[in-house]
Amino acid sequence: MWFYDILLLNETQSHEAQKDKKQTWGLAAVSAKQEVLKVLENNRGQYVSGEKMAENLGISRAAIWKAIKGLQDMGYMIDGVRKKGYCLTGQSNRLSLYMIQPLLKDKYKNIHIYLYDQIDSTNRAAKELANTGAPNGTTLIADMQSAGRGRLGRTFVSPPNSGLYMSVILQKGIFSDKAINVTTMTAVAVCRAIEKLTDKKPQIKWVNDILVDGKKVCGILAEASLDVDSQRINRIVIGIGLNISTKESDFPEEIRGVAGSLYETGFSPISRNQFAAAIINEVLEGAEQIETGAYMEEYKKKCVTLGKRVFFERDGIRYEGEAVSIGDNGALIVRQDNGVVIPVSFGEVSVRLVE
Numbered sequence: 001m002w003f004y005d006i007l008l009l010n011e012t013q014s015h016e017a018q019k020d021k022k023q024t025w026g027l028a029a030v031s032a033k034q035e036v037l038k039v040l041e042n043n044r045g046q047y048v049s050g051e052k053m054a055e056n057l058g059i060s061r062a063a064i065w066k067a068i069k070g071l072q073d074m075g076y077m078i079d080g081v082r083k084k085g086y087c088l089t090g091q092s093n094r095l096s097l098y099m100i101q102p103l104l105k106d107k108y109k110n111i112h113i114y115l116y117d118q119i120d121s122t123n124r125a126a127k128e129l130a131n132t133g134a135p136n137g138t139t140l141i142a143d144m145q146s147a148g149r150g151r152l153g154r155t156f157v158s159p160p161n162s163g164l165y166m167s168v169i170l171q172k173g174i175f176s177d178k179a180i181n182v183t184t185m186t187a188v189a190v191c192r193a194i195e196k197l198t199d200k201k202p203q204i205k206w207v208n209d210i211l212v213d214g215k216k217v218c219g220i221l222a223e224a225s226l227d228v229d230s231q232r233i234n235r236i237v238i239g240i241g242l243n244i245s246t247k248e249s250d251f252p253e254e255i256r257g258v259a260g261s262l263y264e265t266g267f268s269p270i271s272r273n274q275f276a277a278a279i280i281n282e283v284l285e286g287a288e289q290i291e292t293g294a295y296m297e298e299y300k301k302k303c304v305t306l307g308k309r310v311f312f313e314r315d316g317i318r319y320e321g322e323a324v325s326i327g328d329n330g331a332l333i334v335r336q337d338n339g340v341v342i343p344v345s346f347g348e349v350s351v352r353l354v355e
């Protein structure tokens, strides 16, 4: 099985099995901790008596106490007051299936979600899962990645507690000439999710970068397998890396100033669980529209590359011109100064500001 970066159809990726440091909360494994968390989350800000919880959940008070202790150890801010009970006080920054799932649209509530404290790359693991038949919509989310991957073999810096690193598996076939649409659709989906949750105004740098206040806060890496006979791609993995409360000092020096995050102070009023759910909802909704390209007008409106002078290299030759439009297949249309128009589907295009 070959996997290709959708944007670079000639680049092969190896997908050797690697050992994941996995802490997975699959849907099947519902523990007392998760049940207690759900009750506290539903009564956020109010005290719930341990006795009542024990009664309703059909477990002992000792089990409730143990679950509360476990949740506090995991970083949840739970206040315990004698005779009043327990209360979830602060917005936990911890990723939790039981905070994500209630925020999913009904039609996506049953998707499989895997959470990892740490993994090398969610895209790498998602490709393996996709190959073994993981159902459409299966999503992998990590608190941190030790080998997060970006386009063109680059590294995607993925520090803990501050970003969202996720891969969504689509089990659907589309013709390879529409492959780039997976990325354009995802860019719009991530912008929509950010707009729904915050007052930020995300923009898109063709083809896969999301900018806020001129800095890249999110990168997208879509990968898929290609059936050479039918020229269709299938088993698509959409990798999304969103910097939410990553501080500038957490980025390596060479990308500071270019990379940014939604809340550079290091505190986000919106939890990573909320972002995860909103992105899953938007991406899966968008996936249903890949063939029609219904999101394309919005992509163009948000695309900062349009109207700018750009340059790119193809086969060692440098081309320069104005980015005048985006074709139906997601290609950037560049008009050179001599009037010749070139569609750019793959490779790197760098935006250059008009002087």
Ligand code: BTN
Pocket: 120, 121, 122, 123, 124, 145, 147, 148, 149, 150, 151, 152, 154, 156, 164, 165, 166, 167, 218, 219, 220, 221, 238, 239, 240, 241, 242
């Ligand atoms: C880019 O900006 O070049 C794309 C970055 C994509 C990063 C995400 S983070 C989750 C998923 N797993 C990876 O290893 N990469 C993608």
